[in-house]
Structure formats: C-alpha cells, structure tokens
Amino acid sequence: MSSQVIPTTESSSLYTNLEEMSTVDLLKNINQEDQKVAKAVQKIIPHIKKLVDASSKKMQSGGRLFYIGAGTSGRLGILDASEIPPTYGASPNLVVGLIAGGDSAIRTAVEGAEDDPNQAWKDLKQFGINEKDTLIGIAASGKTPYVFGGLQVAQENGVLTGSISCNKDALISSVADFPIEVEVGPEFVTGSTRMKAGTAQKLVLNMISTSLMIKLGKVKGNKMVNMQLSNNKLVDRGVRMVMEEIPELDYQAALKLLTLYGSVKKAVEAYQSK
Missing domain, CATH: 1.10.8 (Helicase, Ruva Protein; domain 3)
Structure with a gap:
C-alpha cells in the first residue's frame, strides 16, 4: 500500500452521503465551504504582493503577462486575460491566456493535453515570450506537467515566473520565482477543484490583474476611464x-x-x- 500523502485538493470531502441531502442542505454546505476561500486568500496576500510588484516593473518597461493552465485553471486564465481589453482599453496582447489543448479545450476537454511538459513552451514561443515578460502558471493540484514544464523552461530563459496552486509545497512552486499557494481544504465533492480551488484562483487572478492595470494607469480615481465603449x-x-x-x-x-x-x-x- 502506498504511503504517498494525498494532496489536499484530492482529499476526501468533509461531507458524505451528498445524494441524500436536501436541496437547502446542499446549498448551505456548499456556501459554508465557499466562505473559507476568501479567508485562505487573505492569508497569502504578502505572496501575491511580491508577484504583483515584480510583474508591475516588467510591464511598466513594456513587458506582457502570460497565463498557462489546463482544464478549469486554463479557462480561468483565459477568462481573466479576455476581460482586460474591454475593461481597461488595453491591447489584447498585453495579457494572454493559454490552455493545454488549445482554444478547443476552452469548451471541450482535450484528452491528455495537460500531460505534455513540453507543449506550453511551444505555445508560448508562438507569442515571442522573452525576458521582458511574466509567466504565471495556474494549477489547482500544483503538479500539472503542461504548467510545470512551461514554468521550468521559462525560468531557464530568464522569464519572471509566478504560480497559483491550492496545495502546500506544490511542485510548480519549485519553478516559480513567486509561488502562491492557496490552501482551501477538501472540496465539497471530493476532487472537484472547479469549486473552492477554482474560486480561489479566480480571486487571486482578479487581484493580480486589477492591481497591475491600476499601476499601469488604466484607472483614475475608481473609474475604468479606458474601457471600450462596446455597448x-x-x-x-x-x-x-x-x-x-x-x-x-x-x-x-x-x-x-x-x-x-x-x-x-x-x-x-x-x-x-x-
């Protein structure tokens, strides 16, 4: 029998017999778990600060921000990146989100795409990523090969690296200059990291990109003065x-x-x- 420690994101739910719960109990319990997420994020604000400050210096000197991820994590990166142009009037090339398996994986899972440690760097090279840029790898488990491989090669090539995971001592933290680990605990449905882990990642991405856009002068007072007037x-x-x-x-x-x-x-x- 293996003695390997089970990652928190894969550990058993604190609840059981979910199928026997009433609708109101399901909703209350999910909400009770969700309330833990913001507190977990609050604990690691000092780590987020370090990544934002380092990324800000790069971007103020003409650098870009890249996100890489697989599955839910990849979709969240793409979502955050896609909101930057309409919200802040920035170029769509300023913040770029990439997902294992390509754009088709946004809607449909691509089998095995996340298991190739060499693909992320190939994807990033198409955008001419260089030492002026910042790369943030997103993986709830903290060990996705696509993300780990991309961060590892980026770091070797002088690219500033950050990571967002939901397990302590995550593998991708070892190849990130500024690792962020948000420990939100077991999911309501065991292993369903689209829930608390995904929420945590979304909160952190909101904090990072919003802070960076403010620092880049895209906000005045509290207003989105550069937003696209698209409707x-x-x-x-x-x-x-x-x-x-x-x-x-x-x-x-x-x-x-x-x-x-x-x-x-x-x-x-x-x-x-x-």
Whole structure:
C-alpha cells in the first residue's frame, strides 16, 4: 500500500452521503465551504504582493503577462486575460491566456493535453515570450506537467515566473520565482477543484490583474476611464464619468465629447487642455 500523502485538493470531502441531502442542505454546505476561500486568500496576500510588484516593473518597461493552465485553471486564465481589453482599453496582447489543448479545450476537454511538459513552451514561443515578460502558471493540484514544464523552461530563459496552486509545497512552486499557494481544504465533492480551488484562483487572478492595470494607469480615481465603449450600457457609464469630471457638461454634450475621442480619459484630457 502506498504511503504517498494525498494532496489536499484530492482529499476526501468533509461531507458524505451528498445524494441524500436536501436541496437547502446542499446549498448551505456548499456556501459554508465557499466562505473559507476568501479567508485562505487573505492569508497569502504578502505572496501575491511580491508577484504583483515584480510583474508591475516588467510591464511598466513594456513587458506582457502570460497565463498557462489546463482544464478549469486554463479557462480561468483565459477568462481573466479576455476581460482586460474591454475593461481597461488595453491591447489584447498585453495579457494572454493559454490552455493545454488549445482554444478547443476552452469548451471541450482535450484528452491528455495537460500531460505534455513540453507543449506550453511551444505555445508560448508562438507569442515571442522573452525576458521582458511574466509567466504565471495556474494549477489547482500544483503538479500539472503542461504548467510545470512551461514554468521550468521559462525560468531557464530568464522569464519572471509566478504560480497559483491550492496545495502546500506544490511542485510548480519549485519553478516559480513567486509561488502562491492557496490552501482551501477538501472540496465539497471530493476532487472537484472547479469549486473552492477554482474560486480561489479566480480571486487571486482578479487581484493580480486589477492591481497591475491600476499601476499601469488604466484607472483614475475608481473609474475604468479606458474601457471600450462596446455597448449602450458602457457608453452611458462613460458619459456619466465624463459628467463627473466635467460638471458643466450636460448629458448630450458629454456624449458628443465621448463619441469624438473614444474614451473617458481622452475626452476629459482633451476638454481640460483647451
């Protein structure tokens, strides 16, 4: 019998006979477990800070941010990266998310894709990753070969590396300059890391990318002044932001100015420079 220690993400749920629970008990117990996630993230804020500060220096010097992951972890990286252009008006090349198995794996699992330790670096090389950039590997288990291999070769090539996992002493931490380990405990459904582990990863990614965009000057006060005006809701929000910055303008005048310059920041700067 193996004496190998079972990772926390794979350890047995604190609950049993789930199929016999009432709907309200299922929901209450899932929620009770979810409440542990934010507290676990809070404990490792100092580690997140180190990664954000190091990444910020790279990005302020023209570097990019890359995420790599498989399955849920890969999808979360892609989700975070895809929100940056519309939210902050940044180039889609500034933050890039890659998933084992390619884009088709976003919707459908690709068998064995995560088991190739050489594929991530091949994927990253297509984007010309270099020592100016930052690579963050995401893996709930902390041992996904696709992620480990990518981080290992990136580190060997002078790329700043970070990792996000949900197990203590995770394997990928050994190839990350700035490892982040969020220990959220066993999942409600044993091994279903799309739940607490996925939530933890999403929270950390939110913290990292939001902090970086603020440091890159994409936010003024508390407003997304560079957001893309891609629908009526966002145009209306933009108009009201312009009116807050330039109180003498009415709605129509602010809309005309915003339409002319394409972003809140440019509209306000243009008006105030007159």
